[in-house]
Amino acid sequence: MSEGDNARSRKASFCTRAIHVGNDLDPQTGAVVPPVHFASTFRQPGAGQWGEFDYSRSGNPTRGRLETTLANLDSAVGDDESSGGGALAFSTGMAAIHAVTMLLRSGDHVIAGSDLYGGAYRLLHKICDRSGITPTLVDATNPAAIEAAIKPETKLIWVESIGNPQMTVPDLAAIAAIGRRHQVITAVDNTFGTPALCRPLEFGFDIVMHSATKYLGGHSDVLGGTLATGRDDLYRELAYVQNATGAVMDPMSCFLVARGLKTLDLRVRRQSETAMRLALWLSQHPRVARVLYPGLEDHPQHDLARSQFDGAFGGMLTFELDASLETTAKVCESTQLFHLAVSLGAVESLIEQPATMSHASYDAADRVKFGVTDGLIRLSVGLESFDDLRDDLNAAIG
Template sequence: MNSGNRKSENLKFRTRAIHVGNEPDPASGAVIPPVHFASTFRQPGAGEWGEFDYSRSGNPTRAALERSLASLEGGCGGLAFSSGMAAIHCVTMLLESGDHIVAGCDLYGGAYRLFHKICSRAGISVSLVDMTDAEAVEAAMRPETRLVWAETIGNPLFTIPDLTEIAEIAHRRDALIGVDNTFGSPVLVRPLEFGIDIVMHSATKYLGGHSDCLGGTLATHDKGLLDRLYYVQNATGAVLDPMTCFLVSRGLKTLDVRVREQSRSAMELAVWLQQHSRVRRVLYPGLPEHPGHETAARQFGGLFGAMLCFEVDGSFEQTKRVCNATELFGLAVSLGAVESLIEQPASMSHASYDAADRARFGISDGLIRLSIGLEDVDDLRADLEQALGKIG
């Protein structure tokens, strides 16, 4: 668990991503800090504790990453976990039997499964609601609601909640509010600035950025809340290993450049797909027609992210055929890396949804999700064109 360096507050985002938590090694002068693989640390005396004692409780390499994260999110501290789901699970372990969660209906399939299939075993209930509808969120709140959970960009339908509005609703009812900012990344939006209590990332995605690591993070602006989350993490042990901490720290150094370039390509492809004869609709918050466009423009500061969905004019099998036909777009779950990916949510990332809920919340069989990488946008457009031609 580590907090941000106050001396860095006046530095710009990209500069902090490179320098905070990546200070030169004082012992050797190496410009890249060493990776500390030690599982345990020698103490000054019996009953006397140094800064680190056992790597589950704290590790210098993990502490450096957590310092970087806290700086980029504008929080008092951060925590690094073995996966994004481990991070969300840690938040839910603040709850007790009989408590209630209000979550967005446009929700990552893994979070849906955790809330409905795991938290339910502990007597914790969940209600799914449209997070863009303040009245619906208010109506879903109960006396026993202790957590509101949303996504800055809904997965996979790209709903954009008003963060300030839903934070105020949660706080009026004495509930915590956490958001998954994986699709957005701190380049687009820093939810703590909007009154959110906890911001979560699957570090596997944009933070790492190269499809070579698995991790998750939490950050908060409240020291007491940070201490509670750290206690759960230390007690349960889902910490991020030193090598992966190094890989995520390395990814953060190019995060700003990558997300900006990927967002530009996504915007160009979204506009092109809108005009395609085989495409029924395009879901991308950068399009003026998107119902969350104005909210996204206000909260994201001019960028709209590198994720988009489109619905093909075809059957379930024809949709699968398109996904199977791409050459540059890799057919895979996950997102946020330098290579572009394609998937069918109904059969892949959101297959854990009950079929009735997929239908109720609009996750259609014809929906295709794209993660736009750093390839030349002309090559990506050509790949989609030939794949869409396979609909027949």
């Protein structure tokens, strides 16, 4: 039994599995870090005889190891990996989301949460609509509203475990039950939550997606996206889409994400701790109109978040100033430690203005309708000290 097999059981802690599953010792050299396979093609045993690998788009040893790790951490497979599900690694987070939408056909209907990443909004409203797929945005914190929006042609419900940018938290078990009741696929973007804190497949969801660019990689040096499912039928269809369309994660990116996973639990819990302290401090700041963070007791879904997340609430938080778009932009431009940049989830802290950055793809009317206000500021809390980050924000806010 290999070292990875010893750690594969659910009895092993998350951080142990993140280090060992999919990262067996190299049998040739004993290297504790598996080699990276850059080969684009592999010698076959004979004409028309297929080996384990043939062409790197269809399968690559480095990508396969990462997918093994992800499937385990996302609870897509059982202890013996015999459930039939699995995980897939894509070139970007948007490529992973796009693969899910390719399960749909012209005339199908998608229900998505209204607290939604701008890239997903753009894909649904400005790309998928070209193929005759119709989206409807619904408040994902209201399961009854989701169920009421279902039509005979509804084939997919898409939500975020923590909404972007308003930090809403949907009831995952309730939405999964709605999907089963109406035979609708349920999928969740768990980028903010990460598998260290939340595993939506355990709540009954069919598919979980992560932008590996963010917390999984964790160092702002890799692009990637992942999907995991416990359903064999969905896994086979998504794997077919991945191979046919070719948006696979390259070997070097797979190596970087696999390396990032080894410290994911430590990073996310430290970032969550600092985010909680910043949220409490911002709540008392005279210029801050409101703070949106699931860890705060006055968050509308705080109790639900406590039941769905493993002891922490993530490193993302949003706060709102009673200020114009221009004034808010100046605050974002004035920080020194918080870099003004899109993306999130890395060791360095980032600040952004959703209305002009991550959610600029929203139609203006929808930004107003769904609460992406001019005064909204989103923080990705890194691994710097709380005191330094607090002082940086305090100087910028004034």
